[in-house]
Amino acid sequence: MEWQATPYTLPLALAVVIGTVGAAISWRQREGRLELWAMGVQLSLALWSLFTLLTVSAVSLFWKRFWFALFLPTIPMLVVTTGLFTLNFVGRRDWLTRPRMVTILAFPVVTLALTLTDGIHGLFLTEVAVDRSGAFDELTYEFGIGMYVMGAISYGVAIGYNTMLARRVLRSRNVYRKMSAVVSLSTLAIGVVTVLSFTGLSPFPHFMLVPLIYLGIGVVLLLATGSVTFVRALPVDRLFAVVGSRFEDDVPLARDFVVEAVDNGIMVLDEEGRIVDVNSTAKRMLGLDRPIGDPLTTVVRPEWVLECDEIGPVLDGDEPVHELDDEVWVETPNGERCYQVTISALSDDEAAARAHVILLHDITDRKRREEQLEKQKETLRARKQQLEHQNERLDQFAGIVSHDLRNPLNVTSGYLELIDARIEDDTAAVDESELDEMKQAAERMEAIIEDALTLAREGKAVTETKAVGLAETARSAWETVATTDATLTVETDAVIEADRGRVRTIFENLFRNSVEHGRADVSVTVGDLDDATGFFVADDGPGIPDEQKEAVLDHGFTTSEDGTGFGLAIVSDAASAHGWDVTVTDSETGGARFEFTGVDRTDDDFRTADVRDGSPGPSPHAEVDNRPVDED
Incomplete structure (x- = not known):
């Protein structure tokens, strides 16, 4: 060729x-x-x-x-x-x-x-x-x-x-x-x-x-x-601009002005999900520079999205762009913002739509006001519950004054009248047993008043909490109770978020209840529940009859003539103040077992440490024996 x-x-x-x-x-x-x-x-x-x-x-x-x-x-x-x-x-x-x-x-x-x-x-x-x-x-x-x-x-x-x-x-x-x-x-x-x-x-x-x-x-x-x-x-x-001025048509110019000046962000996507148009508001809201021509999935990165619902699969590329309405929290150069995202098809038929428009409306201020309002409502509800609780305490205190304190007061008043009568009669002598009765009545009144004050104090809502080690608090409470030959076994190293004083009060009243209603050598155990959402206190005493398990936590319930009936009620109120639930059941040895659920536990880093002073505590599974040394 x-x-x-x-x-x-x-x-x-x-x-x-x-x-x-x-x-x-x-x-x-x-x-x-x-x-x-x-x-x-x-x-x-x-x-x-x-x-x-x-x-x-x-x-x-x-x-x-x-x-x-x-x-x-x-x-x-x-x-x-x-x-x-x-x-x-x-x-x-x-x-x-x-x-x-x-x-x-x-x-x-x-x-x-x-x-x-x-x-x-x-x-x-x-x-x-x-x-x-x-x-x-x-x-x-x-x-x-x-x-x-x-x-x-x-x-x-x-x-x-x-x-x-x-x-x-x-x-x-x-x-x-x-x-x-x-x-x-x-x-x-x-x-x-x-x-x-x-x-x-x-x-x-x-x-x-x-x-x-x-x-x-x-x-x-x-x-x-x-x-x-x-x-x-x-x-x-x-x-x-030169050619268009000859046609005297201001509609496109007005449209461009409105699109750029509107407070809402506007993005237009083609059928491939690429951005074909975006106004300056949307660029500013999302911190974008030049997104035209890029797919939505690459422009809006998933790591920017803090919280969303329906639009999540679209941004991840798992679903095509479709009509939806969602609220999205995103991380922007201006901080965390919440946008109302509305995607609409540019067609009456979603299936036949060749493009979609995305409207972005900044609702951050509204959401924050809603959150503040919700917090205020929660505060008001808490205050209302506290006032109702205080009213109940006032009613209970009135009942204590009118009923529980009246009996020992009547005893004391009666004996005082007898003593006065005998003092007027020089030949009458004061019976020493009568003085003992008056002393016991006074001690009972003192116990009732102390328990009533404790009941009122423990029933208030818990507003401040800190990390509390159950093992250390249980041992500290055990030392304040007259336990004679009783023993304590701690089988937990849990650290919970609670009011330390009230947790100690719970242990003190439960330990006292076990000692007063059990044997002299009763064994008490503190441990974790199997599901790790709480703890229990159990003993090997005679236990609580089934028909009394619901009533033992009521105010004033007692099976002892000299009891105030407030010990376990204080336990219930202190637990309720934390938002915990208390269940009375039987221990493995047939004794009483009190289970506390709904307890917030902290990280493992807090465990096996004395949260009060920061020093390591004793082994969580050690036994505490309060028997005198000469009895061993």
């Missing part, structure tokens, strides 16, 4: 390189069908330039006609790929049904079959020859009916996609308007120069004008594809 050098060799070869590079870049950046068809456009222009180069470089008629026959199908190929790219670019991919795709793709395939057999039927070229009179050999021909049919179909399709691109330019904002303008002007320029080639007005042979202007258009497309900064620098808005 003989070749010739022409003035068009270098420009055409450069156009081939630009088209090939553009196709490779589109392929590497592919995320969906849009980039795939963009690659098809660049590849079509590269093949257009290549076959034109081979046509003008060949010398023989056969090879010139062969390469030109391969060139002709690149015209419908460029039209088809540009049309498919446009449908994806403007969000009309739903129009591409399978029958339509087959019809569209058949256009360049049928053209290729006809051009390769054109020597037989002559539908595309007639009077084909080689002109060797000039500086280089040039293929000459006349267009047949097939060329005009192909041209008519191609221009019809081109008018359609150029119209869609123009509408996209007018309806877009920000960088998407500039990108749309670049694509629209490029396709329009290619369409115009092909008209010159079809009509014979082009100064260059064949359809060479397209590769030549592609040297400039291709570079612009490469820069626009690889750099958003380049697209932003294009003076498209300035051009629209």
Whole structure:
């Protein structure tokens, strides 16, 4: 095969390189069908330039006609790929049904079959020859009916996609308007120069004008594809400001002003979930810089989201963008903010929606006011409960004064009257037993008053807590109780969040109850519950009858004539003040067992330490024996 050098060799070869590079870049950046068809456009222009180069470089008629026959199908190929790219670019991919795709793709395939057999039927070229009179050999021909049919179909399709691109330019904002303008002007320029080639007005042979202007258009497309900064620098808005002023239409300007000035953040997503438009409010709310063109899942990082519900799977990419309404706490450069996020489809039919709009409304102040109001309500409820509790204590105290204290007072008053009568009668002597009765009555009144004060004190709600070691507190309480031959076994190293004084009161009253109602050598055990949500105090005494287990915690309940009936009631109130529940049951040895649940336990770091002074405590499983040394 003989070749010739022409003035068009270098420009055409450069156009081939630009088209090939553009196709490779589109392929590497592919995320969906849009980039795939963009690659098809660049590849079509590269093949257009290549076959034109081979046509003008060949010398023989056969090879010139062969390469030109391969060139002709690149015209419908460029039209088809540009049309498919446009449908994806403007969000009309739903129009591409399978029958339509087959019809569209058949256009360049049928053209290729006809051009390769054109020597037989002559539908595309007639009077084909080689002109060797000039500086280089040039293929000459006349267009047949097939060329005009192909041209008519191609221009019809081109008018359609150029119209869609123009509408996209007018309806877009920000960088998407500039990108749309670049694509629209490029396709329009290619369409115009092909008209010159079809009509014979082009100064260059064949359809060479397209590769030549592609040297400039291709570079612009490469820069626009690889750099958003380049697209932003294009003076498209300035051009629209000049052209748009002639139409006296303020609607787009007013729309842009409203979108930018509104307090709500606005983001528009295409069907691929990429951000195609965003106002300055949304950028400020989310701390974004240049999110246009990026997927929502990469712009809003999951680690920014502190709390959400429905939108979580969308941001993670597990679900496609769909209509929803959610409240989201996010970490922003301005601190933690709460946004009301509403996603709506830009269509009456969610399934057919090609785009979605996201509205962001900052409700942080409202949520914080709601939280403050809820805290105030909780405080009021707590105060109300405390007042009700105090009223109950007043009623109980009144009952104590009117009932429990009246009996010992009556005893004392009666004996005092007898003593007074005997003092008036010098012959009468004071019975020592009567003085003992008065002393016991006074001691009982003192015990009742002390228990009543303790009951009132322990029943108040716990407002301040700290880490309390159960083992250390139990041993400390055991030392204050007259336990004689009784023994204490501690089987816990738990540290709980509680009021130390009230926990000690609980242990003291339970230990005293075990000693007073059990044997002299009763054994008491303090340990953890199996589910580790609380603790228990158990003994091996006679236990509590089933019919009395619910009543033993009531105020005033006692089985002893000299008991006040407040010991276990104090235990119940101290536990309730912490929010704990107390259950009375049987121990493994048949004695009494008191279980405390709902107890808050602190970290393991606090365990086995004396929380009071910070020094290590004794072994949590050690036994405490209060028997005198000489009895061992």
